[in-house]
Amino acid sequence: MKCDIFNTWVTYRNDLKGYVKKRVPYENDVDEILQSVLIKITNYCESKNDVKYLKAWIYKITQHTIADFYKQSNRTTKIDLEYLHLQNTPKYDESIYIWLYNFIDNLPPKYSIPLKLSDIEGKPQKEIADQLGLALATAKSRIQRARKMVKSKFNECGVVEHSENKPLAFTITKHCCMM
Numbered sequence: 229m230k231c232d233i234f235n236t237w238v239t240y241r242n243d244l245k246g247y248v249k250k251r252v253p254y255e256n257d258v259d260e261i262l263q264s265v266l267i268k269i270t271n272y273c274e275s276k277n278d279v280k281y282l283k284a285w286i287y288k289i290t291q292h293t294i295a296d297f298y299k300q301s302n303r304t305t306k307i308d309l310e311y312l313h314l315q316n317t318p319k320y321d322e323s324i325y326i327w328l329y330n331f332i333d334n335l336p337p338k339y340s341i342p343l344k345l346s347d348i349e350g351k352p353q354k355e356i357a358d359q360l361g362l363a364l365a366t367a368k369s370r371i372q373r374a375r376k377m378v379k380s381k382f383n384e385c386g387v388v389e390h391s392e393n394k395p396l397a398f399t400i401t402k403h404c405c406m407m
Contacts, residue, residue, distance in 0.1 A: 233273050237266060240286055247287065251294050264293050281326060331381045335374055342367055343374035 244265065248258045268289050272279075279285050332340050332348075345356045357367035 233270055236269065236282065236286070240283070244286065244290055247290060248294060252297070257297065261290070261293050261297050265290050268293065281329060284326065328378065331378050335377055339370055339374035339377060342370045343378070346371045
C-alpha cells in the first residue's frame with residue numbers, strides 16, 4: 229500500500245494518542261512519543277512506501293516507540309516501570325494477525341467476505357446474511373466453513389506456540405505459506 233502520510237496521520241492520530249495515553253502517564257511524554265511516531269512513519273514512507281497492513285504497522289511502530297521511550301527516559305522510576313509492564317504485556321504476538329489476514333484474504337470471496345464481516349468487523353450474522361443477500365443458515369454455514377479453512381491453513385503452515393515467558397506466537401514452518 230502506498231503511504232499517504234497526511235491522510236494516514238489525520239486518520240489515526242487521535243486513536244494513537246489514546247493508545248499512548250493508556251501507557252504513558254504524562255501528557256508531555258505522550259506528545260513527544262506521537263511526534264517520534266510521525267517522524268518514523270514519514271521516514272519509512274519516503275524511502276520504502278510498501279506498507280500492506282497500515283493500521284497494524286502504525287500501532288507496532290507506536291508500541292516500539294513507547295518501549296524505546298521508557299528505555300531511554302531519565303525519569304524511569306519503579307512506578308513508571310510497573311505501569312509499563314502492566315500496560316504493555318501482550319498476550320499474543322501481533323504478527324499472528326498479519327498471517328490471519330493473509331489466510332483470510334486467500335479464501336474464496338464467498339467465504340472470506342462473510343468471515344471478515346463477522347469476525348473482524350463484528351457484525352451479527354443476520355445482518356451479514358441480509359447484506360449479502362443470503363439465507364441466515366447459508367451465511368452461518370459459510371462463516372463456519374471459513375473458520376475451519378483458516379484453522380486448517382494455520383495447522384498446515386506453522387505452529388502456534390505459547391509459553392509462560394512469551395506471548396502467543398505463530399511460527400511459519402513451510403516456505404510455501406510465506407506468501
